Amino acid sequence: MSDNQNLLAEQRRALILDEVRRRGGVRVNELTRRLKVSDMTVRRDLDALARQGAVAKVHGGAVPVAEASTHEPGFEAKSALELSAKEDIARAAARLVAPGSAIALSGGTTTYALAHHLLEVPDLTVVTNSVRVADVFHTAQQPGAAGGRRPGAATVVLTGGVRTPSDSLVGPVADQAIRSLHFDVLFLGVHGISVEAGLSTPNLAEAETNRRLVRAARRVVVVADHTKWGTVGLSSFAELAEVDTLVTDAGLPTAAREEIAEHLPGLVVAGEADTAGEPRQAGIHDGQDG
Numbered sequence: 001m002s003d004n005q006n007l008l009a010e011q012r013r014a015l016i017l018d019e020v021r022r023r024g025g026v027r028v029n030e031l032t033r034r035l036k037v038s039d040m041t042v043r044r045d046l047d048a049l050a051r052q053g054a055v056a057k058v059h060g061g062a063v064p065v066a067e068a069s070t071h072e073p074g075f076e077a078k079s080a081l082e083l084s085a086k087e088d089i090a091r092a093a094a095r096l097v098a099p100g101s102a103i104a105l106s107g108g109t110t111t112y113a114l115a116h117h118l119l120e121v122p123d124l125t126v127v128t129n130s131v132r133v134a135d136v137f138h139t140a141q142q143p144g145a146a147g148g149r150r151p152g153a154a155t156v157v158l159t160g161g162v163r164t165p166s167d168s169l170v171g172p173v174a175d176q177a178i179r180s181l182h183f184d185v186l187f188l189g190v191h192g193i194s195v196e197a198g199l200s201t202p203n204l205a206e207a208e209t210n211r212r213l214v215r216a217a218r219r220v221v222v223v224a225d226h227t228k229w230g231t232v233g234l235s236s237f238a239e240l241a242e243v244d245t246l247v248t249d250a251g252l253p254t255a256a257r258e259e260i261a262e263h264l265p266g267l268v269v270a271g272e273a274d275t276a277g278e279p280r281q282a283g284i285h286d287g288q289d290g
Contacts, residue, residue: 010083012037013045018251020055020064021227027061085225085249085271090114092270093187093223093247097121101184104213105133107168107206108189110223112136122152127159127183129169129209134158157181162205170205178212186217190224192231195263198240200233207235219244226251229260240264 012035019026019034031042046062049055055062089110094117097103103118105111107130115136118124128134137156161174188210191201199222201207214220220243229252245266252260252269260267 009045009048012041013049014084014251016042016045016062017049017054017227020062025058025061025063029060031061085251086110086113088249088270089223089225089247090117092268093221094118094121096185096221096245096247096268097124098184099123101125102127102182104128104181104183104186104217105130106186106188106210106213107133107164107166108223109166110225111187111189114187114223118154121154124154125157125183126154127157127178127181129159129161129174129178129213131158131163131167131169159209161209164203164206166203166206168206168209170203170209174209175212178209178216181216183217185219185221186213188213188220188222190222190228191233193222193224193228193240193246194230194232195240195259197232197236199238199243200231200236202233202235204235207237210237214238214242221245221247223247225249226253226256229256 015035016026016031019031028039028042028046031037031045032039035042046055046057049062050057055064086109090113093114097118099121100123102125104127105115106128111128111130112132115126115133118126119137119140126133126137134156137154141150141153157177159169159174159177161169161177162171164170188199190199193199199210201210214237220238222243222245224246226249229248240263243264245268246260246264247268247270250269250271257267257269
């Protein structure tokens with residue numbers, strides 16, 4: 001299958017998932033008409049989404065998966081969802097990082113995507129509680145033919161802790177490591193974000209570790225695709241007032257953007273270029289604090 005065909009399949013599945021969530025269910029014949037594809041193609045898409053745990057198949061269609069607020073998907077399951085959106089968000093968020101700064105990256109698949117875009121930013125100090133994020137920098141820093149550390153390569157501080165299903169390190173060991181640190185910007189992945197609950201996660205220990213990360217940061221940037229808006233996990237760990245900027249994708253509905261604008265000083269919508277070709281921004285600060 002070509003890259004173009006893969007992209008089309010991904011776009012179709014994102015549209016199907018949005019429709020399932022918005023309407024509470026869809027029928028195969030409705031999707032074939034809307035997407036202008038065959039019945040077989042729609043059923044393959046639904047099979048793929050069902051394998052990822054994103055929808056539940058029923059006779060003639062699909063419905064949302066009823067997830068408890070304590071349900072925590074594994075890293076691989078989350079990696080398969082909203083791939084284009086996460087890549088757009090990662091590119092936009094990377095533009096907020098100044099060379100030589102000290103930053104933190106929490107666990108999550110969006111921060112994992114962001115890590116790849118930070119490899120060429122020189123002289124970073126990166127604090128992370130994500131095994132996957134640390135591996136991105138470790139792999140990139142392997143000695144080349146000449147040996148030795150690559151000039152300008154990031155210095156990475158990996159906290160200890162207990163590993164979660166999403167490959168984050170949490171708990172007292174991680175909390176203690178973060179307590180004495182200070183960084184310029186925290187890039188935070190979340191399970192859910194809403195006006196009422198703020199930032200939330202299904203993992204109680206991860207909630208406490210994330211609280212520590214938020215307290216240690218001069219600026220907090222949440223990186224979250226549009227499906228996270230309105231989702232609420234078991235434990236809230238920060239209010240919206242503690243967030244400086246939300247970097248999200250173009251799938252975020254207009255009503256949600258208006259609501260976010262009332263509560264956050266900065267919103268970056270990745271994938272929607274302004275006249276200068278940059279991601280659309282509202283109330284966003286530049287890359288460094290004054």
